[in-house]
Structures are given as structure tokens and as C-alpha cells.
Amino acid sequence: MSKYSRVLLAVDLTEDCRHVAEHASILAQLYNAQLHIVHVIEPQSLAYGDEIPMDLSSLHQAIYDQAESFLRELSQGFDIPRTRQHLAFGRIDTEIRRIADEKDIDVIVVGSHGRHGLAILFGSTLNGVLQKATCDVLAVRVGD
């Protein structure tokens, strides 16, 4: 199948992702495709083992609230309905692929940093998505 029916926009919480979102939105419009959006929270708990101090729980709640608020606001700007907004927890690349599989996504749209500081970190996530995704991936250049 060479035409896309379902597009998944994967975002972090930076301002750069608005540029990536614009690309995904235009792509979805031109292909007359459904646009989904996902943000993945990497649990801080991974760094602390099973025992999480109480004050970290409230920190987690704050992180969740902030992520949800950002996701809702961004989605609204691009007319993405609540049923297509996905907030996930875990490894970023694994969760993006899981949502892509569950929602039968044809193409994942992600931001791709260049040579600035986040390149290696993000590159590794992008590679994880690219090498194991069963669908296409559009890397949108941001930053630099």
C-alpha cells in the first residue's frame, strides 16, 4: 500500500514539536488520513528500582499533568480528537512502536535533531523506532 490512511505523530514536550506537528498535519490532510498523536513518559521510577519515595510520587503526578496538558493543547491546535491522543509510559521507541501496531499506523512522524546536543540521545530513539517499526517513518528536521 503506497497511500497512507493513518499517521502517528510522536512528540516530546519541546517547542520544536509544533514544527513536526505541522508537517504531520499537512501530510495527513493531503493523504486524507487519520492523524494520531503520542507522547511517551519515561518513568523516573526506572532509575530508583521498585521503591519510590513519596515525594517522587507527587513529582510523577506533576510530570503526568504537564505532559497531558501539553498533549491536549497541541492536539487541539491540529484538530486531533481525544480518541486519537495517546499518552504512554515506558521506553520511548518501544511505546511508539506499540501504539503504531495497535492503531494500524502507516507512517510515524518524528522530529530529527541534527548536530546539537540532543542528537545522540534522540538519534538512538529514532534508530530504535526506525529499525524495528513495521511501518514507514518520516523524520522531520528540527533545530540546528
Add this chain to the structure above:
Amino acid sequence: MSKYSRVLLAVDLTEDCRHVAEHASILAQLYNAQLHIVHVIEPQSLAYGDEIPMDLSSLHQAIYDQAESFLRELSQGFDIPRTRQHLAFGRIDTEIRRIADEKDIDVIVVGSHGRHGLAILFGSTLNGVLQKATCDVLAVRVGD
């Protein structure tokens, strides 16, 4: 700029690339963009230093002729004019990026193999394009 004006399709000489070409062609049509195509020949001479035995010269000519013939035939099937067909020599990722820069390309479309044998080889080329390209990259899943 969130709309693409110039699309660069990067192909190897496998049958898989027809599927990638279909994607690039549809993308270009939907965005009303120019479609360019590039194939890169990695010079065998790199493996032999400066001195190339005569029989290798004719081998090189045969490789060139085969690549040119394939590129022309593939381009014809997707209405890509001669002025937008590019046959380059050198490192694949470097040459793809060079053509992309020269032609002011907005998005490079490449095939992305999954877990089969070419994954590592191709993954490294794809990474080279991705990490250093100054434009967007669409990786189209092939094979598996």
C-alpha cells in the same frame, strides 16, 4: 516550510526500490512537488587503491551501464525527466546528501530494510543520511 516542493528518491538496484519509488511518486504528486531520483555507485576502485587492473575497468563500465539503464527505465515509469535523474559515484550517504543540497531538496525518500541480512549495511547508510541531512527523510519499509 512545512510543504515539500522538491522530493529526492534514493534507490539501489533491487526490485524493492519500485515500491519505494511508488511512495515517492505519490508524495510528490500530493504535494505538487518536483520528483528527483538518485542512484549512487560506490567505486570498486576504493578497494584497490589508485591502480585499477584493465579487466576491472571494463567491469566498472558494465556496472555503470547497468546502473544507468536501470535508472532510466525506473525514471520513465514515474515520469521523471532526464534533468532530474542523478547518477553519482562515491559514498552512498555522502552523495545522497550532496545531491539533496545541490538541488535544494526538502525530503529524501529511501527504502528501509527490517531485520533481514541487509539491515546493518543499509541501516548504516540510512543513519548517515538521517544524521547529517539538512532536510527531512522518509524511510519506506521494504522487504521483511
